Amino acid sequence: MIEVKNLKKLFKDGETVTEVLKGINFVAKGGEFIAIMGRSGAGKSTFLYQMSLLDEPTEGDIYIDNKNMNSLSISEKTYFRLSKLGYVFQDYALLPEMNAIENVALPLLMQNISEKQAYKKAGEALSKIGLDKKLFNLPSQLSGGEQQRVSIARAIAHEPQILFADEPTANLDNESSRIIMNIFKELHKGGQTIIMVTHEEEYSKFAERIVHLDDGKIVQERIQRQ
Amino acid sequence: MFSLLNIRIGFFLAKRQIRRSSIWTTILIIFVMFFTFINLVVVSGILVGLIQGAIVAVRSHYTSDVIISTLNNKTYIESSPEIMSIVNSLPQVEAVSARYLEGGTLEANYKTRTNDKEKPNTAVASVTGIDPVAEDEVTNLSKFIVEGEYLSPTDYDQVMLGAYLDSEYLPIDSPGFTTLYNVAPGVKIRINVHGIEREVTIKGIIKAKVDEVSLRVFMVDSQLRSIIGRNDYNVDEISIKLKPGTDPEVVRDILKQNGIDRVAKVQTYADAQPKFIKDMIDTFALLGNMLSSIGLVVASITIFIVIFINAITRRKFIGILKGIGINERAIEISYILQSFFYAFCGSVIGILVLYGVLQPFIAAHPIDFPFSDGILVAPVGGTLFRVGLLMFTTIVAGFIPARLIVRKNTLDSILGRN
Known part of the structure; x- marks a missing residue:
C-alpha cells in the first residue's frame, strides 16, 4: 500500500546542511498498525511528514497504491490528503472557532458531501469514540484527551486509507493516553492502516510492527505478537 | 479559483471565524469601515454641497x-x-x-x-x-x-x-x-x-x-x-x-x-448659472475624490493589517487546514469573505447614517460657510459607486495578506517554522 524508496531529507540553515533522513526504504501493507520509534532527533516525525505528504522529500520516492506521489502537483497532493489520508497531531490541531462536530465535518464538506450528510457522518464518528454528548463543545471546552479524540474522529470520518499519528499521546495523561490507544486498537481491528510515531514504549505495544529509527536510518524492525 | 465548493467552504470558515472572533475587534473594524465610507461620501459631498448650497440659495432666493x-x-x-x-x-x-x-x-x-x-x-x-x-x-x-x-x-x-x-x-x-x-x-x-x-x-x-x-x-x-x-x-x-x-x-x-x-x-435656474459655477462643482468634486482616495488608501491599509495579523496569528491553523486537505483557494476565499463582511457592514451602517441622519440633518441645518449654506450632496448612484469601490479595495486588501500566508509551506505553518 505504501512504499518508500531511498528517502532523503536535508535541512539547510545558511551554510549548515543537516541530513535528517539518510536514504530510508520502507514498506507498509494495508491494514498494518506500525509504530515508528526512536530517540529524540532520530528523524521519526520527519519520516512521517514525508510519507503523509505534508512535506516534500529532498530525494527518493513514495508510492501509495503504486502511484508515485512525486508526480502529483501541490493541489493534487492536497486532494489526495483530503480523500485518502487522515492525521492525528500531537497537539490535536483542532480549529478553535469550530465546535467538535464542525471540526470533524469540515474535511467531509470539502469532499463535496452535503452538509446534512457531513454532519451525520461527523456525529457518527464522534459517537464511535464516545463524544456523542460533546458534539457542540468548542475545543476550549474539552479536555486534552477529548480534544485528541475529536482529532481522531476528524481523521477517520472520511474513512481514509492510511491514518498517520504523530505522538498522539505525548500531551495526555495516562488515562487519556490509554483511551486513545484503545481507539487505535479498535480502528486497527476494523482494518484501518495506522502509522504512528511514538517515543513511549508502553504504547508502541499496541502496534503489530515496530520500526526503530536512529540517525535518519531504520536500524531495526520487529513484528509483535498481539 | 472561485469554484462553488471553494466558495462554500470559504463561507463555512469565514462565518465561524467572524462569529467566534472578539466582538470588540469586529466592532472596531466595522467602525473603521464606517468612517472610511463616511469619509468617501461626505468629504466630496460637502465640497460639492458647498457650491450646490450656493446654487440652491440662488434658486430659492433669487431666480426661483x-x-x-x-x-x-x-x-x-x-x-x-x-x-x-x-x-x-x-x-x-x-x-x-x-x-x-x-x-x-x-x-x-x-x-x-x-x-x-x-x-x-x-x-x-x-x-x-x-x-x-x-x-x-x-x-x-x-x-x-x-x-x-x-x-x-x-x-x-x-x-x-x-x-x-x-x-x-x-x-x-x-x-x-x-x-x-x-x-x-x-x-x-x-x-x-x-x-x-x-x-x-x-x-x-x-x-x-x-x-x-x-x-x-x-x-x-x-x-x-x-x-x-x-x-x-x-x-x-x-x-x-x-x-x-x-x-x-x-x-x-x-x-x-x-x-x-x-x-x-x-x-x-440651471440655465442661469454661470459656467464658472459648473466648473467649480467639477473642481470641488475632483478635490473631494482626491481627499476621499486618501481615506480609501487608509482603509485598505487597515484591512491589510487586520487580515495580515489575523492570518499570521492563525498561520498554524491555516497550515492545519491545508494539512487536512482544505483547498488553498477556499482558505483565501474565507479571508476575502471576512473583508467583504467588514466592508459591507461598514457601508450599510454608513448608508443608514448618511441618508437617515446626516443628509436630513445637514439639509435642515446647513453648514454655515461664508458664501453659502453648505448641504451634503450624496446622490444614490455616486454613493453606490463608492460602496463598490470600498468593497473592491477592501477585498483586494484582504486577499493579498491571506495569499501571502496561505502559500507558505504547509508543514512550516503547522510547526510554526519560518
Whole structure:
C-alpha cells in the first residue's frame, strides 16, 4: 500500500546542511498498525511528514497504491490528503472557532458531501469514540484527551486509507493516553492502516510492527505478537 | 479559483471565524469601515454641497425655478404685462414676482458732512423695485431681514438695504467697491437714480448668501416706477416659482413656445448659472475624490493589517487546514469573505447614517460657510459607486495578506517554522 524508496531529507540553515533522513526504504501493507520509534532527533516525525505528504522529500520516492506521489502537483497532493489520508497531531490541531462536530465535518464538506450528510457522518464518528454528548463543545471546552479524540474522529470520518499519528499521546495523561490507544486498537481491528510515531514504549505495544529509527536510518524492525 | 465548493467552504470558515472572533475587534473594524465610507461620501459631498448650497440659495432666493430677464441689447422686458398674464395663466405656476432694476448711488453721510472737502460716503447699488408680498411668496425674502423690518406694500420712501452695502456686515473698502458707514434701520440715506434724488429711510437690513440679494437695495415697485418714470409696467426680471414636482424645463419651453424668448431671456435656474459655477462643482468634486482616495488608501491599509495579523496569528491553523486537505483557494476565499463582511457592514451602517441622519440633518441645518449654506450632496448612484469601490479595495486588501500566508509551506505553518 505504501512504499518508500531511498528517502532523503536535508535541512539547510545558511551554510549548515543537516541530513535528517539518510536514504530510508520502507514498506507498509494495508491494514498494518506500525509504530515508528526512536530517540529524540532520530528523524521519526520527519519520516512521517514525508510519507503523509505534508512535506516534500529532498530525494527518493513514495508510492501509495503504486502511484508515485512525486508526480502529483501541490493541489493534487492536497486532494489526495483530503480523500485518502487522515492525521492525528500531537497537539490535536483542532480549529478553535469550530465546535467538535464542525471540526470533524469540515474535511467531509470539502469532499463535496452535503452538509446534512457531513454532519451525520461527523456525529457518527464522534459517537464511535464516545463524544456523542460533546458534539457542540468548542475545543476550549474539552479536555486534552477529548480534544485528541475529536482529532481522531476528524481523521477517520472520511474513512481514509492510511491514518498517520504523530505522538498522539505525548500531551495526555495516562488515562487519556490509554483511551486513545484503545481507539487505535479498535480502528486497527476494523482494518484501518495506522502509522504512528511514538517515543513511549508502553504504547508502541499496541502496534503489530515496530520500526526503530536512529540517525535518519531504520536500524531495526520487529513484528509483535498481539 | 472561485469554484462553488471553494466558495462554500470559504463561507463555512469565514462565518465561524467572524462569529467566534472578539466582538470588540469586529466592532472596531466595522467602525473603521464606517468612517472610511463616511469619509468617501461626505468629504466630496460637502465640497460639492458647498457650491450646490450656493446654487440652491440662488434658486430659492433669487431666480426661483424659472427666470425671465432683459435681453442684452434691451433695457427692460418689453410687453411685460402680456408676459405676466401668460405666466399667471399657467397651471404649473405657484407664484410670480416682477422686479424693476435700476443702477443707482446711495449716500449715507450727507447730513453729517460739514464741508465739501469731506468725502461723501457713497455706494453703488442695484435699486430693485418689488411687490413685497409677491416677492416674499417667490423668494421668502422676509426671512433674511437681520435688522429692522420687511417692506409692506404701502411703504413709501422706505428701503431695505442689502447687508453687503453696509460696512458693518462687509467691512471692505476698496477703490472699486465701497460700503455705507453708520447705517441702520431708521437712518436716512439718499438714493440717486438717473439723476433723480430721493431721501429714504432704511426700514430693514437684508442679508442672504446670494449677492443678487445682499448687494441690492429694495423699495416698493410703485415708488421706483415713479422715480424712473416707467408707466408702461415693463419690468426687468420676472422670477417664477413653480408648483412642487414641476419640471422647470417644461415651463421654460412653454414660455418659449409662446414667443417670450423673442423679447426676453427665458431660463431655468440651471440655465442661469454661470459656467464658472459648473466648473467649480467639477473642481470641488475632483478635490473631494482626491481627499476621499486618501481615506480609501487608509482603509485598505487597515484591512491589510487586520487580515495580515489575523492570518499570521492563525498561520498554524491555516497550515492545519491545508494539512487536512482544505483547498488553498477556499482558505483565501474565507479571508476575502471576512473583508467583504467588514466592508459591507461598514457601508450599510454608513448608508443608514448618511441618508437617515446626516443628509436630513445637514439639509435642515446647513453648514454655515461664508458664501453659502453648505448641504451634503450624496446622490444614490455616486454613493453606490463608492460602496463598490470600498468593497473592491477592501477585498483586494484582504486577499493579498491571506495569499501571502496561505502559500507558505504547509508543514512550516503547522510547526510554526519560518
